Amino acid sequence: MASLKLVDVTKVFGEGTNEVVALNRVNFESRQGELTLILGPSGSGKSTLLTIIGGLQSPTSGEVYVNGQLVDVKDVKSSDFFRLNQVGFVLQSHSLVPFLTVKKQFELADRVKKQNNLQTEQFNHYLQILGIDQLLDKYPNQLSGGQSQRVAIARAIYTNPDFILADEPTAALDSGRVKKVGELFKQIATAEDKAVVIVTHDLRLEQFADHVYHIEDGAITQTK
Amino acid sequence: MFLAINEMLKEKVRYTLVIAVITLISFLIFILSALALGLSNENTAAVNSWHTQSVALNKDADGNLSQSLMTQSMVTNLKKQSHAETVGIAPAIIKYKQNHRDAATYIGLDKSKAIYQTLKIVSGHQPTNQDEVLVSDKLKNKGLSLGDNITIGMLPKKLVVVGFVKQATYNMAPIVYGSLSNWSGVKGVSSHYAASGVISQKNIAIEDKENVSVLTRQQLFNKMPGYTAQNSTFLFMISFLIIISIVVVAIFLYILTIQKMPNLAVLRTQGIPSRYLIVNTLSETTIIMTIAVSLGLVLCAISSWLLPVAVPMYFDPYLIISVAFGLVITGIIAALIPIRLIMKIEPKQGIGG
Numbered sequence: 332m333a334s335l336k337l338v339d340v341t342k343v344f345g346e347g348t349n350e351v352v353a354l355n356r357v358n359f360e361s362r363q364g365e366l367t368l369i370l371g372p373s374g375s376g377k378s379t380l381l382t383i384i385g386g387l388q389s390p391t392s393g394e395v396y397v398n399g400q401l402v403d404v405k406d407v408k409s410s411d412f413f414r415l416n417q418v419g420f421v422l423q424s425h426s427l428v429p430f431l432t433v434k435k436q437f438e439l440a441d442r443v444k445k446q447n448n449l450q451t452e453q454f455n456h457y458l459q460i461l462g463i464d465q466l467l468d469k470y471p472n473q474l475s476g477g478q479s480q481r482v483a484i485a486r487a488i489y490t491n492p493d494f495i496l497a498d499e500p501t502a503a504l505d506s507g508r509v510k511k512v513g514e515l516f517k518q519i520a521t522a523e524d525k526a527v528v529i530v531t532h533d534l535r536l537e538q539f540a541d542h543v544y545h546i547e548d549g550a551i552t553q554t555k
Numbered sequence: 556m557f558l559a560i561n562e563m564l565k566e567k568v569r570y571t572l573v574i575a576v577i578t579l580i581s582f583l584i585f586i587l588s589a590l591a592l593g594l595s596n597e598n599t600a601a602v603n604s605w606h607t608q609s610v611a612l613n614k615d616a617d618g619n620l621s622q623s624l625m626t627q628s629m630v631t632n633l634k635k636q637s638h639a640e641t642v643g644i645a646p647a648i649i650k651y652k653q654n655h656r657d658a659a660t661y662i663g664l665d666k667s668k669a670i671y672q673t674l675k676i677v678s679g680h681q682p683t684n685q686d687e688v689l690v691s692d693k694l695k696n697k698g699l700s701l702g703d704n705i706t707i708g709m710l711p712k713k714l715v716v717v718g719f720v721k722q723a724t725y726n727m728a729p730i731v732y733g734s735l736s737n738w739s740g741v742k743g744v745s746s747h748y749a750a751s752g753v754i755s756q757k758n759i760a761i762e763d764k765e766n767v768s769v770l771t772r773q774q775l776f777n778k779m780p781g782y783t784a785q786n787s788t789f790l791f792m793i794s795f796l797i798i799i800s801i802v803v804v805a806i807f808l809y810i811l812t813i814q815k816m817p818n819l820a821v822l823r824t825q826g827i828p829s830r831y832l833i834v835n836t837l838s839e840t841t842i843i844m845t846i847a848v849s850l851g852l853v854l855c856a857i858s859s860w861l862l863p864v865a866v867p868m869y870f871d872p873y874l875i876i877s878v879a880f881g882l883v884i885t886g887i888i889a890a891l892i893p894i895r896l897i898m899k900i901e902p903k904q905g906i907g908g
Contacts, residue, residue: 422821422905
């Protein structure tokens with residue numbers, strides 16, 4: 332069963348008078364089939380937490396476990412492998428390659444990760460749900476902010492990862508789309524049996540979450 | 556390759572401009588290389604066509620064959636070597652068709668020897684007597700025709716043109732090949748002198764070490780007036796252009812990579828290995844350089860067709876291929892700077908604050 336677990340994770344930037352504690356003894360868990368929401372204002376440590384969960388940087392202290400295995404982020408090759416094969420990222424900006432059409436964004440994923448990507452039929456189903464099935468020949472600069480974000484979600488799902496990590500996935504969406512995206516993430520978590528973690532300040536997503544954490548000044552508390 | 560091709564297809568204007576600049580630089584390098592070789596060839600074509608291995612000449616001439624004078628006694632021993640043959644060289648002005656005058660080099664040969672037999676006649680026939688000459692086909696372009704009478708240097712009599720010869724230039728001047736017996740007359744020296752030097756397709760052994768020096772073919776060229784200075788100048792210009800091309804390609808690739816850094820960071824975040832992005836950058840560079848160098852070659856070919864015959868360009872396929880290959884390698888070297896940038900991308904840079 333896929334799971335992500337952070338135990339007593341602390342992240343400190345700088346030294347001496349410049350020292351900033353971005354995360355302070357954070358304990359966190361996300362399991363397969365569940366949607367976990369991390370809510371917090373800007374500068375609360377959300378993105379730092381996401382980078383540690385996603386294997387992008389190591390904590391100053393504490394441990395990160397993926398499927399029960401202690402993760403060593405300093406090993407670049409295995410870290411790359413983990414992110415490519417087990418994590419699907421939905422990022423705030425620049426998440427699409429500007430010179431590739433929507434269709435070719437997925438082709439790029441196929442070229443780098445040759446196995447275990449979603450089957451055409453299953454993927455087309457998601458494209459329809461996201462409302463981007465008619466946009467496959469468009470370039471990112473021909474898409475609205477909302478359309479770009481939905482393509483980024485599709486790109487994250489396409490590689491069929493165990494974990495979906497989303498950084499403010501609804502930042503550019505109206506309430507109607509937020510509902511659809513929330514439902515989609517929930518569906519991905521339950522129907523596709525993924526562990527979905529969303530880092531956001533958008534309270535509209537709270538209703539879709541199985542677990543909700545609040546983070547402020549690097550300290551995390553579970554509220555649901 | 557996938558990213559490289561798609562990026563170039565999407566950003567057509569940007570890449571067209573990049574390719575255009577590199578095309579112009581490579582075109583200039585090709586033209587200068589062809590010109591350098593052409594000018595060098597104007598000095599050396601004849602001696603090369605004789606397959607010369609070594610040259611014996613008067614030591615006092617300081618390696619300048621046209622200034623060398625060898626007496627009968629100096630050449631007697633040398634001529635005992637069957638492969639050695641005497642040659643008389645005299646820079647001179649030829650006059651033909653009333654008012655035509657051109658600078659030329661008279662080369663007097665022994666008709667029974669190898670050089671004379673191997674001259675490449677493009678029209679006309681071999682001379683049948685000592686008053687008939689073969690001339691460089693460059694003079695044909697200046698209006699000289701078969702059957703024309705010419706006067707040359709100090710020679711009191713007229714000679715008849717009976718044929719044109721290819722690759723017949725010496726020290727930039729077109730050659731008039733004639734009898735060795737007329738050489739002293741053309742040069743205006745007494746018949747006491749037998750020739751300018753002795754040439755061989757093998758190594759010449761000398762006994763008279765005090766007055767005779769033996770040079771290799773390359774040493775002979777290096778002693779030609781202006782030859783080394785001219786070649787060094789071209790070599791300097793071409794080397795400098797190649798350095799400029801490295802800098803230009805490096806700057807372009809650096810700017811293009813800097814612009815893509817946020818996207819590359821996201822790709823690294825998504826777990827796409829640096830190796831994939833580096834291979835992509837190398838592919839992009841190879842494609843840009845290959846297209847630009849090929850266009851440079853096409854421009855060069857068109858220019859050589861349009862330029863007047865008087866411009867001494869010479870296209871050696873091996874040299875052109877080497878320069879083209881060198882330019883592509885140069886571009887790949889220039890790609891090391893953006894590759895360094897890509898290697899330094901932190902995957903966490905893809906996550907916004």
